[in-house]
Amino acid sequence: MDKQACAERFTSGFVALVGRPNAGKSTLLNALVGRKLAITSPVAQTTRHRMRAVVDTERSQLVIIDTPGLHKPKDELGKELNRAALGELDDADAIAMLIAADSNVGRGDAWVATHVQESSAPYKLLVITKADLVDSKRAQDQLEAARGLTHFDDAIVVSAKESFNLNAFISCVSAHMPEGPRWFPAGVTTDMSDEELVAEFVREKAFRNLRQEIPHSLAVRCDEIAWKGDGHASIRATILVEREGQKGIVIGRNAQMLKKIGTEARRDIERLLDAHAYLELRVQVQPAWRRDKGEIRRLGLAADE
Ligand SMILES: Nc1nc2c(ncn2[C@@H]2O[C@H](COP(=O)(O)OP(=O)(O)OP(=O)(O)O)[C@@H](O)[C@H]2O)c(=O)[nH]1
Ligand SMILES: [Mg+2]
Numbered sequence: 001m002d003k004q005a006c007a008e009r010f011t012s013g014f015v016a017l018v019g020r021p022n023a024g025k026s027t028l029l030n031a032l033v034g035r036k037l038a039i040t041s042p043v044a045q046t047t048r049h050r051m052r053a054v055v056d057t058e059r060s061q062l063v064i065i066d067t068p069g070l071h072k073p074k075d076e077l078g079k080e081l082n083r084a085a086l087g088e089l090d091d092a093d094a095i096a097m098l099i100a101a102d103s104n105v106g107r108g109d110a111w112v113a114t115h116v117q118e119s120s121a122p123y124k125l126l127v128i129t130k131a132d133l134v135d136s137k138r139a140q141d142q143l144e145a146a147r148g149l150t151h152f153d154d155a156i157v158v159s160a161k162e163s164f165n166l167n168a169f170i171s172c173v174s175a176h177m178p179e180g181p182r183w184f185p186a187g188v189t190t191d192m193s194d195e196e197l198v199a200e201f202v203r204e205k206a207f208r209n210l211r212q213e214i215p216h217s218l219a220v221r222c223d224e225i226a227w228k229g230d231g232h233a234s235i236r237a238t239i240l241v242e243r244e245g246q247k248g249i250v251i252g253r254n255a256q257m258l259k260k261i262g263t264e265a266r267r268d269i270e271r272l273l274d275a276h277a278y279l280e281l282r283v284q285v286q287p288a289w290r291r292d293k294g295e296i297r298r299l300g301l302a303a304d305e
Contacts, residue, residue, distance in 0.1 A: 014094075
């Protein structure tokens, strides 16, 4: 291709981020987009929704797909999450398999790698992330260990937290995208609705503030975003838990926990909507919703949604 043709080439495509829970997929998506869209937490299996987010450059558009961490499922929800993640592998133009620099490359990664290998995606990139947590030798050793898992077309070390090598990631992937249009119009950053994002932001604060098994038992539904005359948003959302005892923990003594979750979520929601927001949270018991395919579907968490 001559220089002129190369300069005029506009590339676009879909890039699926995959990896074990906690690898850093959602954090990388936010860092690439430069905006908080995906929720993140130290709790494994934070992501439940496949989310698309857009990275625009002058000569390319990358649609980054965040997926739930691939893991050994314990319930119907876990199976749906894996199905949703695996479902992205074949349709993507590129797969970025993430491994945290500070974790041990193990059986979980080997299992993810077998799916990467089977995928028909034309470009496969190994991403060692969380580079800020280790020295450069450890990052290189991790890269070498992970290279042995399957064939990758390229490998890169990044840190989402310190914005290290993010432009290199974007250039590298853009260069391997097919020629194509902007799939999303200018200004659109995600395919998630405001209601979905609000529910997710509330869930993130619950995940970060609650311990042990509670986060996994919990789901959030945004019931309404009503825009008021003075321009503020009045929002109602419901936190679902599986047992009466969990409801007490989520509400907390003197409703302190629920207030904390609400205050923290409202800050992110106001940034998202660029408006003042009132947030009314309630907690409802929905027994064993994680084992109920119907409820999983109603919450928009089924893989075929
Ligand atoms: N120091 C550091 N921490 C990171 C980095 N990326 C992610 N983390 C942390 O790692 C934890 C997991 O990050 P997530 O982005 O939620 O991981 P994930 O792969 O999306 O996890 P699941 O949604 O559960 O599959 C969070 O506590 C993040 O703050 C990074 O580049 N550096
Ligand atoms: Mg995630």
